[in-house]
Amino acid sequence: MKRRRHGLGLFVGCILTLLFPAFCPAQQPPQVVLLHVDDTIQPVSEGYLRRGLAIAAGLHADAVLIELNTPGGMLESTRAIVHDILASPVPVIVYVAPAGSRAGSAGFFILEAADIAAMAPGTNAGAAHPVVMGGKLDDEMKRKLENDATAFLRSYVSRRGRNIAAAQDAVLDSKSYTEREAEQLKLIDCIAPSNTALLNMLDGRNVTRFDGSTTFLHTHHAHLIPVATTLRENILDRMMDPNLAVLVLVIGALLIYLEFNTPGTIVPGALGTMLLLLSLFALNLLPVRYTSLLLIAGAFVLMLLEAKFGGHGVLAASGILCLVLGLLTLVAGPIPEMRVSMGTAIGAGIAFGAVTTFLVRLAWRARKNKSLTGPEALVGSIAMAQQPLDPRGQVLVHGELWFAECPERVSAGELVRVRDVRGLTLLVERVPDNRSTTK
Structure with a gap:
C-alpha cells in the first residue's frame, strides 16, 4: 500500500512538473x-x-x-x-x-x-x-x-x-x-x-x-x-536647414508678389503664403541676425527706387548686393551646417533681385500708362469728321461713331483731336493742315 502511494505521489509530481511552465507567465525580454x-x-x-x-x-x-x-x-x-x-x-x-x-x-x-x-x-x-x-x-x-x-x-x-x-x-x-x-x-x-x-x-x-x-x-x-x-518633426527638421529655409522664403515671396500683380489667381497667393509662413517659423527657431533683416529690407527699397526713378541699374545692383549679404549673414549658426552657404546666398539673391526688379519695373510702367478701356482712353486720339461740325456732328474714332463738338467749324473729312469727354460727347479741336486724303 505504501508503495502504491509512493508511486502515485511520484506520478502526480511529474505531471505537475510538466504542467507548471504552462501556468507560469513567460519571462519578457528586456x-x-x-x-x-x-x-x-x-x-x-x-x-x-x-x-x-x-x-x-x-x-x-x-x-x-x-x-x-x-x-x-x-x-x-x-x-x-x-x-x-x-x-x-x-x-x-x-x-x-x-x-x-x-x-x-x-x-x-x-x-x-x-x-x-x-x-x-x-x-x-x-x-x-x-x-x-x-x-x-x-x-x-x-x-x-x-x-x-x-x-x-x-x-x-x-x-x-x-x-x-x-x-x-x-x-x-x-x-x-x-x-x-x-x-x-x-x-x-x-x-x-x-x-x-x-x-x-x-x-x-x-x-x-x-x-x-x-x-x-x-x-x-x-x-x-x-x-x-x-511628420511635423520631419518637416521642421528639413526646414531647419538654413539654405532650404532661405530658398522657401524667396519662392514664397515671389508667389505672393505674383498674386498681387495678377489678382484673382488665388493659387500662387495661397501657396506663397504657406511657404512664407513655414520658412518664417523655421527661421524663428534658428539664431537670426536682425541686422541682416534690415539689409534685406533695404534691398527691396533700392529695387523699388530703381523701378521708379531708373538709376541706370546702379540702384538695382546695390539692392541685389544688399540682398546677397543679408541672406548670407541671416542665420548666425554656431557651426557651418547651420549657416546659409555662399552659393545659396548668391544664387537666390541674384535670381530673386533680378526678377523682382524686372517685375516691379513693369508694374510701375503699367501704373503710369493711362487706361486702355472706357471713354477716357479716347483723349488724345485722332478722329475724322464724318459730317460738318458746326459746332456738333459725328466723328469716327477707333472704328466707332461718336458725337463731337468743336469750337470752330470743321468740314467733313477733316481730322480732329479729342481733348476731353463729356458724357457721350467728345470735345475736339482741329488738327491744322491735316485734311484727310481718303476718298
Missing part, C-alpha cells in the same frame, strides 16, 4: 527604447529626444539607447537635452554610431552626459569649443564663454566618474578623440561594433545614476523599441 539623432542639435532634435525619453519612462523600459551622429548645434538645445538625460528615470546609453559618425561640439556634451557612453569603431568625438554667433569677441568675453562651457561640462562629468581634464581639453583646445583614445582617457565606457553587441556587453553592469542611486542593466537579447519621428 525593453530598450531606441532613438536616432543624425542631425544638428537644435529645437527639433531636442523635442524628439525629450519625447523619446518620456516614452521610455512611460514603458518603464530597461534602458534608452541614443544612436548619435552630429556635427554639433545650438548651446541652448544642448543644455536642455543634457538636463533631460540627467533627469531621466531610465538609464541612458549614448552610442556614437555607425562607423564614420561623430559627436562633435554639442554632441560631445551629450555623449558625456549619458549613464553609459559608447562609440563604434571608426568614430570620433570632441572639438567642443564654443563658437560665437555673430562676430568675434574680445579676450574677456571669450574667457567668460569658455569658463561657462567648461563649468557646465564639469558639473556632470565628475559625477559620471570620467576624465575631467580630457573633457575640458575638448572645449578649451578643441581636441577631438578617436574611439580608442576616448576609451583610454576614460571619456567613454566601452567600444562596440553594433547595437546588439553593445547591449549584450552591458548586460549585468552596475550603473551609478546621476542622483547617486545604483541600478543593474538588463539588456541581454533586449527587444529594441524604435521611436520614429513624426
Whole structure:
C-alpha cells in the first residue's frame, strides 16, 4: 500500500512538473527604447529626444539607447537635452554610431552626459569649443564663454566618474578623440561594433545614476523599441536647414508678389503664403541676425527706387548686393551646417533681385500708362469728321461713331483731336493742315 502511494505521489509530481511552465507567465525580454539623432542639435532634435525619453519612462523600459551622429548645434538645445538625460528615470546609453559618425561640439556634451557612453569603431568625438554667433569677441568675453562651457561640462562629468581634464581639453583646445583614445582617457565606457553587441556587453553592469542611486542593466537579447519621428518633426527638421529655409522664403515671396500683380489667381497667393509662413517659423527657431533683416529690407527699397526713378541699374545692383549679404549673414549658426552657404546666398539673391526688379519695373510702367478701356482712353486720339461740325456732328474714332463738338467749324473729312469727354460727347479741336486724303 505504501508503495502504491509512493508511486502515485511520484506520478502526480511529474505531471505537475510538466504542467507548471504552462501556468507560469513567460519571462519578457528586456525593453530598450531606441532613438536616432543624425542631425544638428537644435529645437527639433531636442523635442524628439525629450519625447523619446518620456516614452521610455512611460514603458518603464530597461534602458534608452541614443544612436548619435552630429556635427554639433545650438548651446541652448544642448543644455536642455543634457538636463533631460540627467533627469531621466531610465538609464541612458549614448552610442556614437555607425562607423564614420561623430559627436562633435554639442554632441560631445551629450555623449558625456549619458549613464553609459559608447562609440563604434571608426568614430570620433570632441572639438567642443564654443563658437560665437555673430562676430568675434574680445579676450574677456571669450574667457567668460569658455569658463561657462567648461563649468557646465564639469558639473556632470565628475559625477559620471570620467576624465575631467580630457573633457575640458575638448572645449578649451578643441581636441577631438578617436574611439580608442576616448576609451583610454576614460571619456567613454566601452567600444562596440553594433547595437546588439553593445547591449549584450552591458548586460549585468552596475550603473551609478546621476542622483547617486545604483541600478543593474538588463539588456541581454533586449527587444529594441524604435521611436520614429513624426511628420511635423520631419518637416521642421528639413526646414531647419538654413539654405532650404532661405530658398522657401524667396519662392514664397515671389508667389505672393505674383498674386498681387495678377489678382484673382488665388493659387500662387495661397501657396506663397504657406511657404512664407513655414520658412518664417523655421527661421524663428534658428539664431537670426536682425541686422541682416534690415539689409534685406533695404534691398527691396533700392529695387523699388530703381523701378521708379531708373538709376541706370546702379540702384538695382546695390539692392541685389544688399540682398546677397543679408541672406548670407541671416542665420548666425554656431557651426557651418547651420549657416546659409555662399552659393545659396548668391544664387537666390541674384535670381530673386533680378526678377523682382524686372517685375516691379513693369508694374510701375503699367501704373503710369493711362487706361486702355472706357471713354477716357479716347483723349488724345485722332478722329475724322464724318459730317460738318458746326459746332456738333459725328466723328469716327477707333472704328466707332461718336458725337463731337468743336469750337470752330470743321468740314467733313477733316481730322480732329479729342481733348476731353463729356458724357457721350467728345470735345475736339482741329488738327491744322491735316485734311484727310481718303476718298
